[in-house]
Amino acid sequence: MSGKRRRWTRNEIEIRALRVIRPLGIAFFVLISVFPFYYMILLSMKDISEIIESPGSILPPINDISTAAYERVLRSTDNGGEGFVRFLINSAVLATATVLVTLAVSILGAYAVARLDFFGRRKVGFLFLSVYLFPPILLAIPLFVAFSKLGLRGQLPVLVIVYVAQTLPICVYMLRNYFETVPVSLEEAAEVDGATRFEIIRKITLPLAMPAIAATGLFVFMIAWNEFLFALLFLVEERNNWTVSLGVSQLKNIETPATTLMAGSVILTLPIIVVFMFAERLMTEGLTRGAEKG
Amino acid sequence: MATASVPEAPPTATAGGRRRARNTRARRDARAGMALVSPTVIVVIVMVVLPVVWALVLSFQRIRLSGIRRLDVFGGEYTLRNYDLLLGSDRFLDAAKTTLMYSVFGTAGAILLGLTAALLVRSSFRGRGLVRGAMLLPWVAPVVAITFIWQVLLSPQLGFVNAVGTDVLGWDSPIPFLSQESGEIGLFGISFGVPTALLAVIAFESWKSFPFAFLFILARLQAAPPELEEAARVDGATPTQIFRHILLPQLAGVIALIAVLRFIFTFNAFDEIYLLTGGGAGTDVLATQVYSFLTARNDVGASAAVAMFMAAVLAVGLIVWLKFFGEQERNA
Numbered sequence: 170m171s172g173k174r175r176r177w178t179r180n181e182i183e184i185r186a187l188r189v190i191r192p193l194g195i196a197f198f199v200l201i202s203v204f205p206f207y208y209m210i211l212l213s214m215k216d217i218s219e220i221i222e223s224p225g226s227i228l229p230p231i232n233d234i235s236t237a238a239y240e241r242v243l244r245s246t247d248n249g250g251e252g253f254v255r256f257l258i259n260s261a262v263l264a265t266a267t268v269l270v271t272l273a274v275s276i277l278g279a280y281a282v283a284r285l286d287f288f289g290r291r292k293v294g295f296l297f298l299s300v301y302l303f304p305p306i307l308l309a310i311p312l313f314v315a316f317s318k319l320g321l322r323g324q325l326p327v328l329v330i331v332y333v334a335q336t337l338p339i340c341v342y343m344l345r346n347y348f349e350t351v352p353v354s355l356e357e358a359a360e361v362d363g364a365t366r367f368e369i370i371r372k373i374t375l376p377l378a379m380p381a382i383a384a385t386g387l388f389v390f391m392i393a394w395n396e397f398l399f400a401l402l403f404l405v406e407e408r409n410n411w412t413v414s415l416g417v418s419q420l421k422n423i424e425t426p427a428t429t430l431m432a433g434s435v436i437l438t439l440p441i442i443v444v445f446m447f448a449e450r451l452m453t454e455g456l457t458r459g460a461e462k463g
Numbered sequence: 464m465a466t467a468s469v470p471e472a473p474p475t476a477t478a479g480g481r482r483r484a485r486n487t488r489a490r491r492d493a494r495a496g497m498a499l500v501s502p503t504v505i506v507v508i509v510m511v512v513l514p515v516v517w518a519l520v521l522s523f524q525r526i527r528l529s530g531i532r533r534l535d536v537f538g539g540e541y542t543l544r545n546y547d548l549l550l551g552s553d554r555f556l557d558a559a560k561t562t563l564m565y566s567v568f569g570t571a572g573a574i575l576l577g578l579t580a581a582l583l584v585r586s587s588f589r590g591r592g593l594v595r596g597a598m599l600l601p602w603v604a605p606v607v608a609i610t611f612i613w614q615v616l617l618s619p620q621l622g623f624v625n626a627v628g629t630d631v632l633g634w635d636s637p638i639p640f641l642s643q644e645s646g647e648i649g650l651f652g653i654s655f656g657v658p659t660a661l662l663a664v665i666a667f668e669s670w671k672s673f674p675f676a677f678l679f680i681l682a683r684l685q686a687a688p689p690e691l692e693e694a695a696r697v698d699g700a701t702p703t704q705i706f707r708h709i710l711l712p713q714l715a716g717v718i719a720l721i722a723v724l725r726f727i728f729t730f731n732a733f734d735e736i737y738l739l740t741g742g743g744a745g746t747d748v749l750a751t752q753v754y755s756f757l758t759a760r761n762d763v764g765a766s767a768a769v770a771m772f773m774a775a776v777l778a779v780g781l782i783v784w785l786k787f788f789g790e791q792e793r794n795a
Contacts, residue, residue, distance in 0.1 A: 225626030278503035287496025304731035307770035334510030457682035
């Protein structure tokens, strides 16, 4: 009897404690996730002397918002700025080209893995291992040597190829997860009607998987936009070809106030957050679909 | 189907024709499959497999960047000098140790945070979608931006963390989190040394990657059947007991998967440490050492040797892990 009663009280205590802990815990996680970004935006709009004077102040400067840091970052180098407009264009072109090439290649590959029984179909896992098991910096060495030797190292198209290789496996994986949700019966019906494999992909599978393909494309865009190591190794000597990531990282080398650094970081982060807001659900579902089975 | 339902039927003309049709169809599918997957395979072979093989070759050669234009790809002398040099170097052994600590604790921290977060937002409440999206920010934001945010946040001069520490928490002086190799912590009158900067980068890695663990664990939680927990609750199990005996066993698989993936990614990570500390203050990991061999010291051979060592450690670790867990799964 007494044992039963004790267990009941423990239950009661735990449930009550959880009722308090849960909202506090959620608040904690939201705080640690959002506050650094708030802090970044805040500092980018402040005056550096203000920050040095009172580093603990985190209220928004409603009366005197300073845009000096943004002006400096965006102005072209000829006008004494950092020339970030150019970097934004580079990053956008680079990421878009990566998305287009990766999607074109991975749609075919993912369709084959999802639908067609061919030799080696089950070995796609090794593809992932081979790409993600090896440190990117290991791949960087021979690629760096090879492209230096060819005299192509600082060129953006070279970086597109590198990024395609880095994003291809995850892309095939995500798209395969989506393609498997397209009912086979639809394709079989089209086949009975005499459609070829290529027509089936183009007219049935692709339109049905379009939202998922868009989400996967945005995911690749994110990876390419955020990428740092290869951009650093390949482009650092070609300022005209710098990406935003590389541009922000190189801001630190010069005597740059924290406000400018934060303004650069805002410009770097904002497009990614916008992209992410559009496609969050589909992107994360495509990634975790395999995990639900346990 | 028709042939299967009449197993002993003599091979009539139609059944044979059908079988032949199925065979040609299977063959056609196999051909189409290989054709469609070949661009993917070619890209991976050219951009991943060949470079790995070449890196292996480079690691047995004495090659400096300045000599690259004259470089003969597979020619040149082969030597063990690079590996010899590494195994005798304290700097390399220290970096190997640091890498291990960084990966183990960074992975554990990310999983612990992610698991907690997933359990917290599991049941629905108002604004849940927004909270979930907000928690993914550290993971989707560009690494260059978030490392700089934390550099400023942790800065001894103008950082928010040190301002709160000295003004509110009563620290004697600001802590240079990212440039102090070891500091002292006094707790209950006992003071002990801690590797400050290493702890800071581990904390950063846990923060940056917890959304990854969160996402996968949450997806798995959502697929867990509610009847099991309901039955346990009716039998008087408390929330912690339900977690320990009902939820955790279901999550074990996905947590093991995340642990492997995170360990690999953290072990290979370069950006975070390079950008936060530049590999200084006791945070030099193998990846930053590869980079400094390649660029600052101009030694392609040695950098390839360090990178091959990293790949070998991961490959061996993965084989052992697969054997261990693969067997467990088969027994289960």
